[in-house]
Amino acid sequence: MTPLGSIASAVLRATPWRLERRLEVEARRAALSRIGGAVGAMVLVGILLLLTGRNAFWIFWQALDAIFGRQRGIEGAALRAIPILMTALGVALSLRMKVWNIGSDGQFLMGALAAVGVGIHMDGPGWLVLILMAVAATLAGAVWILVPALARAYWDVNEIITTLLLNFVALQLVTWSALGFWRDKEAAVIQSTREVSHTLPGLPGANSVTIALLVPLVIAAALWWVFRSTTIGYEIDTIGGNPRAAGFAGIAVRRRILVVMLFTGAIAGLGGMLQLSAPGAQAMNAGFSAQFGLSGFIVAALAGASFWGVIGGGLFIASMFYAGIVLQTKGLSVYIIFAIYGVILTGIALGEIAARYRVVRRDADEAASHPGAAVGTEASREAGP
Amino acid sequence: MTGDGTRPSVEARGISKAFGGVAALDAVDFEVRWSEVHALVGENGAGKTTLCNILAGIYRADAGQVLVDGAERDFRSPAHAIDAGIGMVHQHFRLVEPMTVAENIHLGWPETPGVVSQRALVDRTEQFMGEMGLHVDPTARIWQLSVGEQQRVEILRVLARGARVLILDEPTAVLTAKEADDLFRVIRELAASGLSIIFITHKLREVLAVSDRLTVLRQGVREITRPTEGATASEIARLMTGEERVLDVEHRTVTGQAALELKGVSALNDRGIEALHDLDLTVRSGEILGIAGVSGNGQSELAEVICALRPLQSGSITLDGADLASLSVRAVTDIGVGHIPEDRIGMGMVLSAPVKDNAVLHNYWTEEFSQGLTLDRQGVINFAKQLVETARVQTRSVFSTAGQMSGGNQQRLVARREALAADRLLVAAHPTRGLDVNAAQEVRSTLIDKRDSGCAVLLISDDLDEVLLMGDRIAVMYEGRIMGVFDSADADREHIGLLMGGHSAVEAAS
Incomplete structure (x- = not known):
C-alpha cells in the first residue's frame, strides 16, 4: 500500500467507512480523478491565499482571464504547450516499455541546434529548408539518445543516469554555439546564434501559433493507434510488462528497446525544431529550453503513459505556466506562483492515486469488530509476486 | 507451550x-x-x-x-x-x-x-x-x-x-x-x-x-x-x-524415427557452469517421454535449450531431421514447438496485461492475427474467449489483467495455450505443479490428447508418480546427464529413485 493509502485508511478506521482497492480503473475514472485532484488543489490554494490576506477570487479571475479572455492568452498557452507536449510524448512512449528517458530536454536542445545549423546555412525555398530542418532535428534527437540506448539495450546500463547527464552536455553545446561558432555577430544580443529566416505557416486565424501545434496531436494519434492496433505496440507493452515473457515469445527485446528509445529521442528532437520555427523564436541561446523536458516528464508521469492523457495534461500545464507569468506581471510573487504550481501538480498526483481506491461503507456490526478490514487485503496484493 | x-x-x-x-x-x-x-x-x-x-x-x-x-x-x-x-x-x-x-x-x-x-x-x-x-x-x-x-x-x-x-x-x-x-x-x-x-x-x-x-x-x-x-x-x-476421478493412462510403445533428437548436448546454467553434459535423448512422435529427476539437475536448462531460450555450447538438436539449434525462438515456435515453462508466471505471462493479450503471446504474429503490421483485435478477443472456455479458466473477462486470476487459472491458460501451439513437439516443464486434483487431470488429459494426435511430448516433472503415470518411456536425469531410459513396463520405482539420487546403473542393479 502506498503511504497515502495507509494514512487514509488509518483515518478511516475511526469511521464507518473503509478503503478498498479497485481491481480495475477505467480510463474515464482515471481522468476525472486527476481533474478532481487539480480542482481540489486549486480550492486549497484559494483558501490559503484568502488566509494570507490576498484576494483569491481576483487572482483566479485574473488567471482565467489571462488565458481565455483574449486570443493572445490562448495562443501564449498553446505556444508553451508545443515543446512540453513533444517532450512528454517521447517520455510517455518510453514509459510504455518501462524505460525512463530523463534526457528529453537534451534531445530537444540538440534537435533545435541541428535545425538552426540547417536553417542558417542553407539557401533555398522556405518549405524545403523547413523540411530539412525537421529531418535534421529528428535525427539529432535520436543521435543524442543513441549511446544511452545502446548501453541500456545491450549492456543493461541504467538509462536514467546516462540520459539525464547528457542534458548538461547538450546545454553546453548550445551555449557554445550561441557564444562561438554560430554566434550572431551583428545583433545587439551577444549570446545568440544567428536567426533562421523561415518560419512555419501560421494556423488559420492565429497571430503567432503555427501548424507546429498539429504535430503533437498527430503523433499522439499515431502512437495511440500503434498501441491499440499493431503488433509493435503489443510487443512494446509486453516488454514493459515482463521482459522475460517477451523473450519467451521470441520478441527481440534488446533491439526493440534500442529502436523505441531512438524514437523517444527523435520526437523530442523534432520538438526542438518546432519550437525554433515559431515567429520570434528563430535563434538559439542558452535559455532556449525553459526546462521543457522536465515539464514534459512531469506530464508524462502524471498521464500514466496515456497518449491522450499527455495531450490533456500538457495543455493544462502549459496554460497554468502561462497564467503564472501573467500573474507575476500583476504583482504576485514568483515564489507564491511556484508554490501554487507545486500544490496543483501534487493534487493531480493524488488524484491519480485516488482513482485506484474506493470508499465503501462497512456493515454496522462489522465496523465495530473489524475496523479497516480491507487494509490487509490490499497490502498482501502488493506484497505478492 | x-x-x-x-x-x-x-x-x-x-x-x-x-x-x-x-x-x-x-x-x-x-x-x-x-x-x-x-x-x-x-x-x-x-x-x-x-x-x-x-x-x-x-x-x-x-x-x-x-x-x-x-x-x-x-x-x-x-x-x-x-x-x-x-x-x-x-x-x-x-x-x-x-x-x-x-x-x-x-x-x-x-x-x-x-x-x-x-x-x-x-x-x-x-x-x-x-x-x-x-x-x-x-x-x-x-x-x-x-x-x-x-x-x-x-x-x-x-x-x-x-x-x-x-x-x-x-x-x-x-x-x-x-x-x-x-x-x-x-x-x-x-x-x-x-x-x-x-x-x-x-x-x-x-x-x-x-x-x-x-x-x-x-x-x-x-x-x-x-x-x-x-x-x-x-x-x-x-x-x-465431491466426486472421485482417476485418470487411467494407457501406455504405448512407439517405434520408428525419433522426432526430437539431442546428440552430445552441452549447455551452461545462469551461473555459467555447465548444466548439461554431453547429453543424448530422443523423443518419438506419438509418445510421452517423462524426465524423472530431482529439480536442479539440468531439467530447466534442457527445456530452455530445446526451445532456443538458452544457447547450445556443443552438440546438435534436431526435430524431424531439421536443425533446431540454429533457429530463433520464434522460428522454433513457428515449426510447431510448444513450451509450458517451469516458471509460468515469471516467463510465460505478463501479469499486468489483459488475459486476451496473454492468450496470444505465442502466436500473435501468425497470419491468424496479424496482417503485416496490424493486429486483429477482434480476432485476438475471440481467440482468447475460446481459449478461456476450453481451458476452463475462471476470469471475470478476457479484458481483466492476468494478475487478477488465481494461480491455478493462470497455469491452465498457459498450458492450453502452449498445447495449441505445439503441432510437433510439446515441452512441458512441471505442468501440474501446484494444481489441484481436477486441474492436474485436465492438464494431463491435454498432454495425452497431444500424444494421441501424433505430437512428441517431453514431460519434465519432479513428481515421480506423475512421470510413472504419464511416461511411455522414462528417462532419469542427474547432474545434467541421462542416467537411464526405460519403457514404462520395465520402469521400477525403486531403481529409478536410486538413479535420481545419483547411483549409477550398476550400483542400482546390484
Whole structure:
C-alpha cells in the first residue's frame, strides 16, 4: 500500500467507512480523478491565499482571464504547450516499455541546434529548408539518445543516469554555439546564434501559433493507434510488462528497446525544431529550453503513459505556466506562483492515486469488530509476486 | 507451550472472507493443537490459502475471530502474526533475488547483529541450517538457485524467526520425493519439539504420511476435521472434490524415427557452469517421454535449450531431421514447438496485461492475427474467449489483467495455450505443479490428447508418480546427464529413485 493509502485508511478506521482497492480503473475514472485532484488543489490554494490576506477570487479571475479572455492568452498557452507536449510524448512512449528517458530536454536542445545549423546555412525555398530542418532535428534527437540506448539495450546500463547527464552536455553545446561558432555577430544580443529566416505557416486565424501545434496531436494519434492496433505496440507493452515473457515469445527485446528509445529521442528532437520555427523564436541561446523536458516528464508521469492523457495534461500545464507569468506581471510573487504550481501538480498526483481506491461503507456490526478490514487485503496484493 | 497435543495453539472461529463479492471463506472454524501436524486439504480455490493468510496476518477476515493460546488476537500485519509466533512459508517465494542465501535469512531478523561481516553471516547460516537439517549453499544468490532450493531458504527464514506455529503452503509442490521425505522428517521433528505445523496440500499421500489430524475445505466451507488415523485417500478425495476421478493412462510403445533428437548436448546454467553434459535423448512422435529427476539437475536448462531460450555450447538438436539449434525462438515456435515453462508466471505471462493479450503471446504474429503490421483485435478477443472456455479458466473477462486470476487459472491458460501451439513437439516443464486434483487431470488429459494426435511430448516433472503415470518411456536425469531410459513396463520405482539420487546403473542393479 502506498503511504497515502495507509494514512487514509488509518483515518478511516475511526469511521464507518473503509478503503478498498479497485481491481480495475477505467480510463474515464482515471481522468476525472486527476481533474478532481487539480480542482481540489486549486480550492486549497484559494483558501490559503484568502488566509494570507490576498484576494483569491481576483487572482483566479485574473488567471482565467489571462488565458481565455483574449486570443493572445490562448495562443501564449498553446505556444508553451508545443515543446512540453513533444517532450512528454517521447517520455510517455518510453514509459510504455518501462524505460525512463530523463534526457528529453537534451534531445530537444540538440534537435533545435541541428535545425538552426540547417536553417542558417542553407539557401533555398522556405518549405524545403523547413523540411530539412525537421529531418535534421529528428535525427539529432535520436543521435543524442543513441549511446544511452545502446548501453541500456545491450549492456543493461541504467538509462536514467546516462540520459539525464547528457542534458548538461547538450546545454553546453548550445551555449557554445550561441557564444562561438554560430554566434550572431551583428545583433545587439551577444549570446545568440544567428536567426533562421523561415518560419512555419501560421494556423488559420492565429497571430503567432503555427501548424507546429498539429504535430503533437498527430503523433499522439499515431502512437495511440500503434498501441491499440499493431503488433509493435503489443510487443512494446509486453516488454514493459515482463521482459522475460517477451523473450519467451521470441520478441527481440534488446533491439526493440534500442529502436523505441531512438524514437523517444527523435520526437523530442523534432520538438526542438518546432519550437525554433515559431515567429520570434528563430535563434538559439542558452535559455532556449525553459526546462521543457522536465515539464514534459512531469506530464508524462502524471498521464500514466496515456497518449491522450499527455495531450490533456500538457495543455493544462502549459496554460497554468502561462497564467503564472501573467500573474507575476500583476504583482504576485514568483515564489507564491511556484508554490501554487507545486500544490496543483501534487493534487493531480493524488488524484491519480485516488482513482485506484474506493470508499465503501462497512456493515454496522462489522465496523465495530473489524475496523479497516480491507487494509490487509490490499497490502498482501502488493506484497505478492 | 509444548505439551500434551490436545491444547489448541491457534483457533479460528467463524471466519468469513470475500473478494470482490465472491465468498472465499464462509464461517469456517479451524483449530490446531500444539505438537501436531495438521493437514489443511482442498482443491484450488477451496480457501486453504486464504484461511492461512488470515492466520498469518496478511488478510483480515470480514468476520470471525482468531485466537492464539486462547487469547483473541487482531493481526494488522504479518509482523503482528510473527510476534505471536505464527509464520508462513508461501507458495510464491518472498526472497530478494540478487542477495545471497545468508543475507536473505538474516534480512529483517531481530537476532541479526547490527554490525556483521559476510563471513559471520555465512557461519551463522550454516550453523542454523545444521540445526534444522536443511542445507543450501549460504553464499549462493537466490536467482541462481533451483525452485526447490529457494523454498528451503524460505522455510529456514521463517524458522529462524522463531515461529511456533509454522504454516506451509503446498511446500511439496516444488520438492522431489526425496526432498519431500526430508521435509516430512523435519516437520515431524518440529512437531515433536512442541510446535504446531499447518500443512496445506492437495496430495493425499502426503496427508496420510505426515499429518496427525486433517481438515478438508471445499468451496470455502469446512467439510470435516478428523484424526488422520483411520482415514483413507479415497474418502478424503471424495470430500475434497465431491466426486472421485482417476485418470487411467494407457501406455504405448512407439517405434520408428525419433522426432526430437539431442546428440552430445552441452549447455551452461545462469551461473555459467555447465548444466548439461554431453547429453543424448530422443523423443518419438506419438509418445510421452517423462524426465524423472530431482529439480536442479539440468531439467530447466534442457527445456530452455530445446526451445532456443538458452544457447547450445556443443552438440546438435534436431526435430524431424531439421536443425533446431540454429533457429530463433520464434522460428522454433513457428515449426510447431510448444513450451509450458517451469516458471509460468515469471516467463510465460505478463501479469499486468489483459488475459486476451496473454492468450496470444505465442502466436500473435501468425497470419491468424496479424496482417503485416496490424493486429486483429477482434480476432485476438475471440481467440482468447475460446481459449478461456476450453481451458476452463475462471476470469471475470478476457479484458481483466492476468494478475487478477488465481494461480491455478493462470497455469491452465498457459498450458492450453502452449498445447495449441505445439503441432510437433510439446515441452512441458512441471505442468501440474501446484494444481489441484481436477486441474492436474485436465492438464494431463491435454498432454495425452497431444500424444494421441501424433505430437512428441517431453514431460519434465519432479513428481515421480506423475512421470510413472504419464511416461511411455522414462528417462532419469542427474547432474545434467541421462542416467537411464526405460519403457514404462520395465520402469521400477525403486531403481529409478536410486538413479535420481545419483547411483549409477550398476550400483542400482546390484
